Amino acid sequence: MCPRRRESPTRQKAPDQIADRLREQILGGVVEAGTPLREEELAREHAHSRHTVRTALAKLAAERLVQFVPYRGARVSALSIAEIEDLQALRGALESEAVRLLHERHGARWPDTVLAPIEASIAGLEAAEHGGDWLTITRAHAAVHTALVAAPGSARISEVHEGLTSETLLLLHGVRTHYPAGSLAAEHREYLREIQSGGGSLVREHLAHTTELIRASRNDAR
Amino acid sequence: MCPRRRESPTRQKAPDQIADRLREQILGGVVEAGTPLREEELAREHAHSRHTVRTALAKLAAERLVQFVPYRGARVSALSIAEIEDLQALRGALESEAVRLLHERHGARWPDTVLAPIEASIAGLEAAEHGGDWLTITRAHAAVHTALVAAPGSARISEVHEGLTSETLLLLHGVRTHYPAGSLAAEHREYLREIQSGGGSLVREHLAHTTELIRASRNDAR
DNA sequence: CATGGGTACATTGTTACACAATTTGCGCGA
DNA sequence: TCGCGCAAATTGTGTAACAATGTACCCATG
Secondary structure, rough: OOOOOOOOOOOOHHHHHHHHHHHHHHHHHOOOOOOOEHHHHHHHHHOOOHHHHHHHHHHHHHHHHOOEEEOOEEEEEEHHHHHHHHHHHOOOOOOOHHHHHHHHOOOOOOOHHHHHHHHHHHHHHHHHOOOOOHHHHHHHHHHHHHHHHOOOOOHHHHHHHHHHHHHHHHHHHOOOOOOOOHHEEEEOOOHHHHHHOOOOHHHHHHHHHHHHHHHHOOOOOO | OOOOOOOOOOOHHHHHHHHHHHHHHHHHOOOOOOEEEEEEHHHHHHHOOHHHHHHHHHHHOOOOOEEOOOOOEEOOOOHHHHHHHHHHHHHHHHHHHHHOOOOOOOOOOOOOOHHHHHHHHHHHHHHHHHOHHHHHHHHHHHHHHHHHOOOOOHHHHHHHHHHHHHHHHHHHHHHOOOOOOHHHHHHHHHHHHHHHHHOHOOOOOHHHHHHHHHHHHHHHOO
């Protein structure tokens, strides 16, 4: 292969590659909640050693896509409604703090430098709604919230929030809600308009709406 | 030794033991910021394999006590003032959300069931201030904030907040501030009294005070 | 004497294979 | 039919080796 330029980051490490592939399988629904993940089997499938696979699984455990039982191994996570509410409470804390910081700095009319990246991500969501599969749509949806939380530039709030993305996508995978194409984007444009003058309660209301969709979807599945 | 009862958790795993020991060394100042941590050396010192040591180092990296440079190894973390401010912003988001939740449920007079664990941890801080070393004091101090954030029972907010404890203690290790014994406890009793009627701004003020102490301590050290 | 290039060294990243440890389930005997 | 013991399945950890990467040092040339 081509020699790597010195400025490039070192090539992606094997555990990261394995984690990426497993993450796609889990979030894409190929591997369902509760499925055991056997180290030797994964080592064979990915043509890597068990040590490398264990490192990859540890990364997914940190993202809460998998859960470990000692001497029993890893399995794909499933969250209870109570756990979902805890997760949404955390996301609400982070996103409402981002909104508070933006109010503190910019009042009720946020400048274009703040709005443009968020609006760009909403445009991306709209594009995803026309033609993308459900995972593509939920990823684009997550990107909107990520952009909003990133807007004040508080690096650690952003980082923790981004760390919740896999888990959030895993949750939404099970939600078979049919939105007309473009309606999620419209909803988030409205949300962006409202939170410039509103506050944390709008954030929590927005997230509670999502929790309710998940709850309803689970009830329908019974 | 006595056979382990089935209800007991399995014995502590080797990587956790190594991580615990290294954490104590780092937080106790035995291993200073910037010190490289060589895998083979640690493997010899702890009488474990490099695999086990690498797993332990990964745990400490997740707590941000150490930082990895690819192919260069781990070293004990050092945070810039900007990074400290980001960390405090995150802690502020979590603690002020806990306070908001407590107001939402209990108004301006929190019941004893809420206050008792927090007051107990402040008593523990007071005990630590009489006779404990600086790490003992900073641990007891962290326990007060942990108890407060845990009070509304939002598990994930608590968990993220607790995950910041090692890093916070590492920061405070470098702060050679001389508090009269008991004054930290008194300050936190006052803080607990105030936040029952006050809100997030008091939380941020309290944390900003700590950031200022760290900043001043670093200036003094130059 | 200074600079650049190449090589070697230090250390991490990963592998293969093996054995220890733990949990659970199944089979056999009472 | 129930309880106990053992085996199987799987993870947790170890050993030893080699691959990969980055940095520093040495040598040669200008």
